[in-house]
Amino acid sequence: MEMDDVFKALADASRRSLLDRLHVKNGQTLNELCEGLAMTRQAVTKHLVVLEEANLVTTHRQGREKLHYLNPVPIHQIGERWIKKFERGKLTALSELKRRLEGEEK
Amino acid sequence: MSNSRFFYVTYIRTTPERLWSALTTKEFTEQYWLGAFCESDWKPGSPWKLSFTDGRIADAGEIVEANPPRRLVIKWRNEWSAELKAEGYSLCTFEIEQVEGAEAVKLSVIHEIDRPESAFIQAVSGGWPRILSNLKSLLETGSVLLPKKA
Numbered sequence: 001m002e003m004d005d006v007f008k009a010l011a012d013a014s015r016r017s018l019l020d021r022l023h024v025k026n027g028q029t030l031n032e033l034c035e036g037l038a039m040t041r042q043a044v045t046k047h048l049v050v051l052e053e054a055n056l057v058t059t060h061r062q063g064r065e066k067l068h069y070l071n072p073v074p075i076h077q078i079g080e081r082w083i084k085k086f087e088r089g090k091l092t093a094l095s096e097l098k099r100r101l102e103g104e105e106k
Numbered sequence: 107m108s109n110s111r112f113f114y115v116t117y118i119r120t121t122p123e124r125l126w127s128a129l130t131t132k133e134f135t136e137q138y139w140l141g142a143f144c145e146s147d148w149k150p151g152s153p154w155k156l157s158f159t160d161g162r163i164a165d166a167g168e169i170v171e172a173n174p175p176r177r178l179v180i181k182w183r184n185e186w187s188a189e190l191k192a193e194g195y196s197l198c199t200f201e202i203e204q205v206e207g208a209e210a211v212k213l214s215v216i217h218e219i220d221r222p223e224s225a226f227i228q229a230v231s232g233g234w235p236r237i238l239s240n241l242k243s244l245l246e247t248g249s250v251l252l253p254k255k256a
Contacts (some may be wrong), residue, residue, distance in 0.1 A: 002117065020162035027111055058115045060212070077242070078233035 002055070003081075006074045009054035014039060015047045019056060022070035029065050110227040111218035116238045119210045120245040122202045126175030128245060129200060138240035138250050140233065148172050154180050162186060167195060177201055182217075190226045193219060213238070 009015055021033060034044050048068065051057040058071045083091060118125060128134045129144075136143035141155070142164055146154035155166040163185045171179035178200040184190035196219035203212045215234060219227055240250045 027113070051122050055117065057114055058113045060111075060113055060216070069111070071113065071115050073114050073116045073237045073238050080239050080243075 002074070003078065006056065006078060009050050009056055010075075012047070012050075014043070015051055018044065018047055018051065019070055022057065022068060026069050027067040033068060046075070048065040058081060109218055109220050110224035111216065112227060112231045112234065114215045114217075114234050114238060116206065116213050116242055117210050118213060118242045120243050121209075122175035122211050124245060125202055125213060126178075128241060130174075138244045139237055140168045140240070148174075148178070153207060154172055170197070175202055178188055183209060184226055184229075187229075190223075190229060193221060193224055195219070196224075196226060196230075213241075 017037075018033060022028060025032075029044065030041070030048070033048075034041050037044065039047075048057060052059065055074050056071055058069045060067050060069060120128075120212050128138075128150045130146070132143050132145050136159070142156050142158050144154065144156050146152055146169055148154075148169055150169055150172055152169045153166070154169050156164045158164055165182055166202065167181040167183050169179070170181050171177060172198075180198045181195050183195045183199045184193075196217060199214075199216040201212075201214040201216075203214075205212055215238065217227060217230055244250050
């Protein structure tokens with residue numbers, strides 16, 4: 001149920017890129033989110049609906065504007081579900097190793 | 107945008123009353139707040155504080171609005187970091203809504219401060235998803251996933 005929605009929403013690269021944009025700058029309007037993207041406005045709107053239904057994006061009205069916010073709580077819950085606290089340290093070390101090794105290749 | 111704001115939502119299988127009590131009872135907050143707890147008498151105008159279990163004060167402020175079990179607004183300032191304290195007061199709003207047709211409530215947490223690129227809002231944004239996951243787990247299963255500091 002709710003977790004299925006989260007995985008489905010995350011299974012699309014365009015939707016993940018929208019989340020990345022909100023991670024860089026939280027609280028954007030639809031217009032701001034569309035700027036510089038290869039997607040049509042309709043496509044962005046459709047993706048935002050999926051993200052909202054999965055509770056990965058929340059919206060807040062401010063005056064006439066509708067602002068979109070990244071809601072990382074469900075992603076965190078997935079992490080907690082499969083990544084226990086004792087594994088966290090090891091995984092962080094591995095991610096860091098991967099980042100460094102791959103960074104050095106460039 | 108002239109302010110900094112985070113907006114979190116989580117759905118919890120519980121009642122608004124139980125969730126309200128989880129947010130406003132010292133012993134309850136101690137179980138999910140990653141090694142800290144909240145204290146106040148939860149009346150508008152009353153002081154509010156968040157302390158570490160060793161007694162140091164983490165954050166402090168004042169209850170702005172308390173409408174049990176629906177809405178709680180806290181004026182909130184960091185107390186232990188000079189840099190974060192200098193940013194002044196933030197506003198944290200908790201909104202609790204019953205989900206229609208389900209035994210669940212929607213909890214929204216909006217934490218904002220009237221300045222751009224706030225280091226304080228950045229700092230709390232790392233904690234909220236963990237605290238909210240813990241709170242959800244505690245109310246739904248009776249235990250937390252991240253017991254003390256994480």
